Amino acid sequence: xxxxxxxxxxxxxxxxxxxxxxxxxxxxxxxxxxxxxxxxxxxxxxxxxxxxxxxxxxxxxxxxxxxxxxxxxxxxxxxxxxxxxxxxxxxxxxxxxxxxxxxxxxxxxxxxxxxxxxxxxxxxxxxxxxxxxxxxxxxxxxxxxxxxxxxxxxxxxxxxxxxxxxxxxxxxxxxxxxxxxxxxxxxxxxxxxxxxxxxxxxxxxxxxxxxxxxx
Amino acid sequence: xxxxxxxxxxxxxxxxxxxxxxxxxxxxxxxxxxxxxxxxxxxxxxxxxxxxxxxxxxxxxxxxxxxxxxxxxxxxxxxxxxxxxxxxxxxxxxxxxxxxxxxxxxxxxxxxxxxxxxxxxxxxxxxxxxxxxxxxxxxxxxxxxxxxxxxxxxxxxxxxxxxxxxxxxxxxxxxxxxxxxxxxxxxxxxxxxxxxxxxxxxxxxxxxxxxxxxxxxxxxxxxxxxxxxxxxxxxxxxxxxxxxxxxxxxxxxxxxxxxxxxxxxxxxxxxxxxxxxxxxxxxxxxxxxxxxxxxxxxxxxxxxxxxxxxxxxxxxxxxxxxxxxxxxxxxxxxxxxxxxxxxxxxxxxxxxxxxxxxxxxxxxxxxxxxxxxxxxxxxxxxxxxxxxxxxxxxxxxxxxxxxxxxxxxxxxxxxxxxxxxxxxxxxxxxxxxxxxxxxxxxxxxxxxxxxxxxxxxxxxxxx
Numbered sequence: 001x002x003x004x005x006x007x008x009x010x011x012x013x014x015x016x017x018x019x020x021x022x023x024x025x026x027x028x029x030x031x032x033x034x035x036x037x038x039x040x041x042x043x044x045x046x047x048x049x050x051x052x053x054x055x056x057x058x059x060x061x062x063x064x065x066x067x068x069x070x071x072x073x074x075x076x077x078x079x080x081x082x083x084x085x086x087x088x089x090x091x092x093x094x095x096x097x098x099x100x101x102x103x104x105x106x107x108x109x110x111x112x113x114x115x116x117x118x119x120x121x122x123x124x125x126x127x128x129x130x131x132x133x134x135x136x137x138x139x140x141x142x143x144x145x146x147x148x149x150x151x152x153x154x155x156x157x158x159x160x161x162x163x164x165x166x167x168x169x170x171x172x173x174x175x176x177x178x179x180x181x182x183x184x185x186x187x188x189x190x191x192x193x194x195x196x197x198x199x200x201x202x203x204x205x206x207x208x209x210x211x212x213x214x215x
Numbered sequence: 216x217x218x219x220x221x222x223x224x225x226x227x228x229x230x231x232x233x234x235x236x237x238x239x240x241x242x243x244x245x246x247x248x249x250x251x252x253x254x255x256x257x258x259x260x261x262x263x264x265x266x267x268x269x270x271x272x273x274x275x276x277x278x279x280x281x282x283x284x285x286x287x288x289x290x291x292x293x294x295x296x297x298x299x300x301x302x303x304x305x306x307x308x309x310x311x312x313x314x315x316x317x318x319x320x321x322x323x324x325x326x327x328x329x330x331x332x333x334x335x336x337x338x339x340x341x342x343x344x345x346x347x348x349x350x351x352x353x354x355x356x357x358x359x360x361x362x363x364x365x366x367x368x369x370x371x372x373x374x375x376x377x378x379x380x381x382x383x384x385x386x387x388x389x390x391x392x393x394x395x396x397x398x399x400x401x402x403x404x405x406x407x408x409x410x411x412x413x414x415x416x417x418x419x420x421x422x423x424x425x426x427x428x429x430x431x432x433x434x435x436x437x438x439x440x441x442x443x444x445x446x447x448x449x450x451x452x453x454x455x456x457x458x459x460x461x462x463x464x465x466x467x468x469x470x471x472x473x474x475x476x477x478x479x480x481x482x483x484x485x486x487x488x489x490x491x492x493x494x495x496x497x498x499x500x501x502x503x504x505x506x507x508x509x510x511x512x513x514x515x516x517x518x519x520x521x522x523x524x525x526x527x528x529x530x531x532x533x534x535x536x537x538x539x540x541x542x543x544x545x546x547x548x549x550x551x552x553x554x555x556x557x558x559x560x561x562x563x564x565x566x567x568x569x570x571x572x573x574x575x576x577x578x579x580x581x582x583x584x585x586x587x588x589x590x591x592x593x594x595x596x597x598x599x600x601x602x603x604x605x606x607x608x609x610x611x612x613x614x615x616x617x618x619x620x621x622x623x624x625x626x627x628x629x630x631x632x633x634x635x636x637x638x639x640x641x642x643x644x645x646x647x648x649x650x651x652x653x654x655x656x657x658x659x660x661x662x663x664x665x666x667x668x669x670x671x672x673x674x675x676x677x678x
Binding site: 060068088090091093097112159192193210 | 510513514517518521525530531534535538539540542543546560561562563564565566601602603604605606665668
């Protein structure tokens with residue numbers, strides 16, 4: 001046991017009973033330390049900046065800020081933190097969207113405690129983990145490559161600002177993120193939409209009705 | 216005033232106005248006509264009187280002609296003879312002759328003998344007419360008629376009278392006689408009265424026609440109104456009943472699923488845990504496996520709840536947006552039916568308000584249900600595009616199409632609200648539904664206007 005590094009875990013779930021239950025179980029494992037348990041993703045961000053957890057285990061359905069959008073914020077502010085989604089939903093769309101937003105794992109809430117621990121370990125070690133039932137869904141999905149991948153919430157926000165003619169620096173200060181992150185988003189947007197230039201992005205946003213020309 | 220009342224008023228008001236106008240026109244024309252004929256009648260009567268008067272005067276003149284022609288200007292004897300003859304001459308009840316000299320002195324007046332020998336040049340009738348002076352003037356002008364008021368001897372009433380006077384210029388006398396016009400006046404008044412009563416009569420007839428007509432229009436309007444309202448009420452009742460039925464069926468289904476599925480499941484779990492408790496208390500070694508069985512049972516219950524909840528409303532729609540929800544829908548559809556679906560959507564989200572998203576989702580759901588039930592398709596294309604005018608969702612299948620009328624009927628009888636429902640859902644957002652069907656497939660197009668798009672300028676820092 002002693003050769004294993006202590007894994008710091010932050011729990012985020014808006015159901016207090018679930019939160020308590022998971023916390024109680026995880027605390028029985030010596031190699032995992034709960035650095036925080038909160039019911040709000042925004043509070044989780046604050047706690048994470050202080051405690052720098054290895055793994056954030058988070059629910060998707062939460063009021064205020066949902067788990068998916070929270071992934072992007074965690075990724076922007078704490079790039080080394082790994083995200084493990086803990087959800088009631090077994091639809092592949094939730095899983096694929098979580099992966100697209102940057103989650104390293106996806107565990108259904110109704111799996112055994114052992115599996116949850118295995119997931120935390122795998123994700124903390126830099127791998128990915130998808131609980132049984134999830135992984136085969138994901139496998140089937142792999143071969144469907146969408147030519148026009150959906151944008152994440154953040155990418156959509158960046159697209160709108162860029163299309164309005166804002167520079168990366170403006171976008172960065174407006175979204176309170178680094179200019180480098182904005183550049184990454186821009187690159188991803190261009191790749192997803194298959195558009196090479198900023199002018200092309202603007203034209204795309206206008207023609208698809210995203211901005212301008214209020215009717 | 217309600218719209219219905221306004222329409223009713225609009226229908227009856229012109230009718231009433233038209234009838235009133237026609238009545239007024241007819242009445243005024245017939246009154247003019249009648250008044251003309253009354254005037255003619257009066258004139259004829261007066262003309263007859265004039266002729267009569269002239270005849271009487273001629274008669275009197277011929278009676279005294281012998282004496283007058285042979286008499287000298289101051290032949291008092293002849294004058295007395297003439298006075299006597301004229302005093303004795305009379306006709307009818309009130310017909311007599313009167314004679315005045317040019318100065319207005321009365322010489323002959325058989326009915327009012329007190330006038331004889333006195334001067335009446337200044338005598339005026341109740342209207343201020345200088346009767347005697349005027350009679351003398353008419354006579355000296357060569358003979359003429361004069362109308363005035365005079366006492367009728369038979370009744371001693373003051374009434375209208377017309378006289379004809381001539382001169383016996385040798386003696387500077389005026390000879391005249393008059394008739395009373397009360398019969399003319401009475402007949403004219405009778406004619407006028409008859410006219411009035413005829414106009415009243417016309418009015419009554421018009422009213423007898425108009426009132427029932429207006430009432431008929433009113434009643435018809437009200438009956439139509441009530442009928443329409445009853446039809447609308449019936450439709451509404453039918454719709455309400457259908458909604459209630461659907462709701463009840465849905466509730467019954469959920470209740471059944473909760474009771475037969477989850478509830479039984481949970482009871483089972485409880486027994487398992489009861490058993491585990493007993494085993495732990497007794498120190499039986501396999502309590503652990505019993506508890507694991509309990510946990511497994513709970514998991515089944517969780518899955519069951521998840522399935523029911525997803526059936527009721529896809530959380531995907533709220534959490535991940537329309538595209539993800541449609542992906543879920545089409546994946547389920549393909550798994551269930553084996554019909555392949557190509558889904559191409561826009562790469563962005565949060566374009567539509569939640570209720571519009573739900574509407575599109577339900578339209579797609581309805582379309583897929585129809586395809587599954589009726590189309591015998593092997594492939595479906597679902598495309599969502601967004602442009603400057605709005606959002607468009609096209610669902611095209613390669614089935615055998617449908618006959619809009621009979622299939623609509625069938626859809627209704629199978630409990631589905633069908634195309635009509637889809638259309639209404641879209642129309643609520645100012646959108647539209649277009650369905651084209653042929654033997655080689657059906658293309659369903661749902662459109663929503665850009666005006667319902669959410670503003671994308673929200674503060675993006677707090678997504």
